[in-house]
Amino acid sequence: MYRRLLFSGWLLLLVVAVNPAAFYDVRNYGAKGDSSSNDTPAFEAAIEAASRRQGGIVVVPAGTYRCGTVHLKSNIELHLAAGATIKMSSDEKDFDPVEKLPYDPHADVETSDFRHALFAGESVHDIAITGKGTIDGNRTRRGGPKPIAVKNSQHLAVRSITIRNAPNYAVSFLGCDYVDVDGVTILNAYADGIDPDSSRFVRISNCFVESFDDAICPKTSLALGHARSTEHVAVTNCVLTSSSNHFKIGTESSGDFREIVLSNCTMFGRKPRASRDYGGIAVESADGAHIDGLAISNVVMRDIGYPLFIRLENRGRGLQSPTAGSLEDISITNLIATGAGGTNSITGLPGSTVKRVSLNGIRITATGGELKPNGLNVGDAPAAYPEANMFGVLPAYGLYVRHADDLMLKGVDLRWDRPDARSMIVFDHVNGLDLDGFTTATATGGAPVLRLNAVRNALIRGGRLGASVAEFLRLSGRESAGVSLIGNDLSNALRPFHLEPDVPASVLRESGNVVRSEK
Numbered sequence: 417m418y419r420r421l422l423f424s425g426w427l428l429l430l431v432v433a434v435n436p437a438a439f440y441d442v443r444n445y446g447a448k449g450d451s452s453s454n455d456t457p458a459f460e461a462a463i464e465a466a467s468r469r470q471g472g473i474v475v476v477p478a479g480t481y482r483c484g485t486v487h488l489k490s491n492i493e494l495h496l497a498a499g500a501t502i503k504m505s506s507d508e509k510d511f512d513p514v515e516k517l518p519y520d521p522h523a524d525v526e527t528s529d530f531r532h533a534l535f536a537g538e539s540v541h542d543i544a545i546t547g548k549g550t551i552d553g554n555r556t557r558r559g560g561p562k563p564i565a566v567k568n569s570q571h572l573a574v575r576s577i578t579i580r581n582a583p584n585y586a587v588s589f590l591g592c593d594y595v596d597v598d599g600v601t602i603l604n605a606y607a608d609g610i611d612p613d614s615s616r617f618v619r620i621s622n623c624f625v626e627s628f629d630d631a632i633c634p635k636t637s638l639a640l641g642h643a644r645s646t647e648h649v650a651v652t653n654c655v656l657t658s659s660s661n662h663f664k665i666g667t668e669s670s671g672d673f674r675e676i677v678l679s680n681c682t683m684f685g686r687k688p689r690a691s692r693d694y695g696g697i698a699v700e701s702a703d704g705a706h707i708d709g710l711a712i713s714n715v716v717m718r719d720i721g722y723p724l725f726i727r728l729e730n731r732g733r734g735l736q737s738p739t740a741g742s743l744e745d746i747s748i749t750n751l752i753a754t755g756a757g758g759t760n761s762i763t764g765l766p767g768s769t770v771k772r773v774s775l776n777g778i779r780i781t782a783t784g785g786e787l788k789p790n791g792l793n794v795g796d797a798p799a800a801y802p803e804a805n806m807f808g809v810l811p812a813y814g815l816y817v818r819h820a821d822d823l824m825l826k827g828v829d830l831r832w833d834r835p836d837a838r839s840m841i842v843f844d845h846v847n848g849l850d851l852d853g854f855t856t857a858t859a860t861g862g863a864p865v866l867r868l869n870a871v872r873n874a875l876i877r878g879g880r881l882g883a884s885v886a887e888f889l890r891l892s893g894r895e896s897a898g899v900s901l902i903g904n905d906l907s908n909a910l911r912p913f914h915l916e917p918d919v920p921a922s923v924l925r926e927s928g929n930v931v932r933s934e935k
Contacts, residue, residue, distance in 0.1 A: 438472040440465050442481070449479025451503060456510060459486045466492055471542070476500045476549060484510025488537030488566070496549025496577055504534050504554045504561060511561045512536065519641045522734035523668055526562075526584055526607060528639040533565035533584075540566070544573040553581035558606035558628065562588050568640075570594050580604055585611045586627070591640050593617050602626060608633050609656075614644035614671055620651045626686065630664045631656040636671030636705055638734045647674040657686040659694060662720065665707065666700030667802055669741070670734050673707045678715065685719035685755070696723040696753060700802040702731040705741040712748045722804035723753035723780055724760040724815075728770050730798045738799070744771035753780045755833075759810040764819035765798050766845070774824040782813050784832030789863040792844060792892075794818065811867065812842040813860075822848040829855050837861040842869070845895075849874035857882035864890035864914070872897045881908040891924060892916035901926040908932070 440462040443449065447458035459474070463486070466472035471491025478499030484507070488494070496502065505511070512531040521528035530536060534551065537543055543566065551563045560583030566572055567590045578601040579586045585608045589595055595618040602609045602625045609625035612618045613635040625631040632654070634646045656662040662683040665673055683696050696717045701707050717723050726746065732738020743764065760780065764770040790811035796819075800806050810816040814830030817823060823846055830840050840856050843849060849871060856865060865885055868874065870893030877900075881888065888909040891899060896919050906912045912931050915924060 440472055440474045442474060442476050447481055449477070449481050451480040451482060453482060454484070454505070454510065455481040456483045456486060459483055463487070463489055463492055476502070476547070483534060485512040485533060485561070486535050488535055488540055488543050490540045491542045493544040493546060494535070496545070496547035498548040500547070500549035501552055502534065502549070503552045504563070506554055508560070517641070521637065521639045521641070522670070523637045523639055527613065527635065527637050527668060530562075530565040530567040530588070530590055533562040535564045537566040537569055539568050541570045543569065543571070544575065545577060546573070546575045548576055550578040550580060553579070553583050555581055555583035555606065557583065559583055562586070564588065566590075566592055568592070572596070573598070575599055578603065582606060587611070589613060589615045589618075591615065591644060595619070598622055611635060612646060612649060613637050613668070614640055614646055616645070616647050618649040620649075621653050623654045625654065626657050628659045630661045631658040633661070633664045634673065634676065635666065635668040636673060637668035638670045643671040645672040645674060647672070647676070649676045651677065651681070652679045654681045656681060656683045659686045659689050661695040661698045662717075664695070664698040664700070665710075666698070666705070667702050669701050669705035670703045672705050673710070675709045676711075678712045680714045683715065683717045683720060685721070694721040695725050695804045696720045698725040698727075698804060699743065699746065700725075700727045701741045701743045702727070702729050702802050703733040703741075704735055704739055707741070707743045708745050710746045712751070714750045715752075717751075717753035719755040720753060721757040722760060723751065723756050724748070725804035726762040726770060726773065727802045728764040728768055729800070729802055730765060730768065731802070732799065740765055740768035742768070742771070746773045747776075748774070748778070749776040751778050751780070756780055756782045758804060759812055759816050760814065761804065761807070761810065761816045762820055762823070763817070765796055766819060768819070769847075770820045772822045773820065774826075775828060776826045778825070778827070779829045780814060782830070782832045782836065784813055784834040784836035786813065786836050786838050789837045789839070789861070792842070792867075792869055794844070810842070811838055812840060813838045814840045816842050817846055818844040820846050824850045825854065826852045827854070831856055831858040835861070837863055839863045839867045840865045842867040843871050843874075844869045845871075846874070847872045851876045851879070853878040855880045855882055859883040859885050862886050864888060865909075866890070868896065868899065869893040870895040871899060874899045875902065876900065877902040877904060879904040879906075881906065884908045885910070887911045887914055889913040890916070891919045894918045896923045899924050901929060903928045905930045906932070
């Protein structure tokens with residue numbers, strides 16, 4: 417690594433010697449770097465000089481530069497050298513005012529405004545902010561300018577810099593294409609970390625994000641005045657810690673989300689909590705968005721309340737006639753979570769179901785501790801603000817699924833640290849269920865391990881109980897049909913299964929199961 421950095425430094429010096437006109441040192445344009453002088457005019461002058469010559473690298477040497485809004489222009493790389501700190505001015509008058517949009521964006525100012533910022537760009541292209549330097553938000557609470565805000569632009573890169581104490585979204589893109597955020601460190605962000613909104617062809621890699629609100633949050637708001645999709649997004653090799661959600665799609669979800677990948681990330685909870693809604697992965701279609709094609713793999717979490725929250729509803733923000741979108745084709749593999757304080761959930765609405773979700777290699781340990789089982793009287797809350805705690809205490813400690821079609825679970829291990837009287841998994845109004853090779857090592861008191869209500873076309877096989885339980889499976893709901901129980905080891909269950917009176921005996925087919933032998 418040291419040799420590579422040394423080579424890069426010599427290469428930069430060589431380029432400067434060969435073509436000095438391509439580099440614009442902000443000190444040559446009046447920047448003091450003394451922490452107190454207003455260096456905004458010098459930054460603007462250096463960028464303007466580079467722009468007049470069709471672009472170049474604006475160099476910020478070591479020092480502390482106090483700045484207000486600096487306007488980015490096309491074909492510019494802003495390079496923050498090691499030891500360089502851009503300190504956001506504490507005077508709000510040094511920043512461009514919040515833009516007054518000629519339409520209702522149906523979103524808060526943090527989401528819709530791209531003028532009140534440190535580095536602001538609109539309708540630009542080929543922009544990069546690079547180096548080992550730091551942007552310091554110079555704030556002690558939420559509310560203020562965004563450190564980086566770029567709108568309606570293409571070919572953008574933010575690499576290797578550190579952003580501290582951001583009072584607003586630290587790195588914010590709206591309506592942008594071909595975005596690369598790599599090796600960025602975000603520390604003590606008071607709002608979100610990295611937010612690509614209505615943006616396409618986005619790569620976020622090798623980043624560390626510490627935020628009070630969501631760490632990485634793709635959105636499709638109406639801040640452009642119209643709906644635009646967010647698609648072709650890859651998030652990989654990141655370490656995330658948040659007081660809220662770590663990776664969240666939504667809640668702003670007026671445009672569609674397509675082809676999004678999250679891989680090889682670690683997440684750990686941060687205190688103080690922003691709310692009870694402190695989640696790991698949250699996928700939310702609330703305003704008519706069609707979410708299609710989401711692959712999540714190799715994620716490890718610790719001390720996160722709700723590792724997994726998938727929600728389709730009908731809040732309808734910005735819609736004259738609220739209509740639910742869709743949520744389908746989601747694959748989640750190799751997820752490990754410990755210290756989960758709440759229940760994972762996958763929920764849709766009657767007539768608007770979550771479709772084709774697969775969970776493979778999921779190991780989640782809940783904190784547990786609920787002393788009595790809960791009934792199935794969980795409401796649909798079709799227009800509530802979507803958050804993982806929205807239903808209160810759910811009837812399952814591990815996973816709750818309601819209004820879903822074509823659900824596949826394989827190699828799922830859900831357990832608790834403290835005894836919990838609820839079921840491990842509850843499936844309610846599910847059509848098409850394949851549950852294969854699951855296990856639990858913790859008993860569930862008097863509640864059944866699996867609770868199925870109004871479930872049709874289900875295949876449950878290869879299950880194994882690592883602890884004694886009173887009841888393995890309970891079926892209810894007159895809509896139930898075609899439930900097959902094949903090749904499960906139920907020898908640790910006092911009662912393998914129970915059918916409520918509204919379920920005909922013909923609904924359950926069972927074969928090759930190992931049951932407790934009578935003595």
